[in-house]
């Protein structure tokens with residue numbers, strides 16, 4: 001399988017915009033090339049390839065900087081991938097349900113068909129249901145979210161390996177929640193599988209949802225395509241700076257993740273005592289997937305207590321997705337749920 005054969009013709013042939021700072025990297029120059037204002041703190045365009053930030057990510061994840069793409073949130077990368085690989089109205093994609101809704105929305109925006117395959121009763125991928133699609137030459141993208149949103153479980157890595165060995169398109173593995181899992185990331189696999197593209201984000205475990213920094217890891221050919229397609233200055237100087245500073249502070253990150261993990265355990269056992277809670281699924285993420293007697297009613301009752309959770313009834317009967325908050329927020333939740341009959 002060749003990546004370039006999967007690309008849309010217009011993207012394969014794209015001649016990218018060359019930005020002013022691409023051609024000259026030295027800092028001791030007089031810059032009169034980009035029509036910037038000469039005054040102020042944020043007057044210069046940021047590094048288009050986020051070199052400092054990528055060097056830090058590279059250290060933490062053990063992946064060469066040239067195999068990393070940084071964007072304004074990982075949702076933006078999902079859209080890039082559709083535009084790179086899928087001819088609107090012709091090519092197709094696959095996702096699994098219940099799953100993350102953005103894959104479908106992005107497919108629809110790009111006018112690309114998305115086949116939705118139900119996960120089995122253990123929320124795992126049923127290879128038999130998938131087999132028909134693996135060799136379809138118009139099937140360009142497959143999205144696997146692990147740990148999965150909203151079901152909170154990891155997808156079996158043998159299944160992922162099987163798909164990588166048999167699928168003729170690109171497998172996009174969304175690891176937004178991997179930092180909360182005891183299992184390690186599969187990001188290293190991009191070194192062996194040219195058709196694997198891994199998404200991660202600073203929006204969850206790193207606490208930077210407001211800053212908008214997402215990361216993609218893949219082989220050089222895919223990264224180069226994304227670099228050609230992206231807006232020249234796609235990550236602001238402020239975002240790059242805050243992301244770099246945050247990633248250098250590993251001890252805060254670890255403390256936060258550990259606190260969330262112990263709170264997850266506490267909330268999980270507390271919710272299991274609630275009479276109308278039918279099931280709390282095991283979680284590898286910073287949220288719990290909970291089945292109640294009547295999701296619409298319980299959702300509304302919690303809202304009356306000024307607590308907002310995610311009602312997922314529409315995609316899985318009577319399910320709620322509940323984020324793990326700070327200890328006091330979790331106390332509010334537990335008390336509110338114990339209050340209701």
Ligand SMILES: *Cc1c(COP(=O)(O)O)cnc(C)c1O
Nearest residue numbers: 073074075100149176201203214
């Ligand atoms: C939260 C989340 C993301 C992160 O999106 P950003 O745009 O990086 O904030 C990606 N995938 C899944 C499944 C998520 O739940």
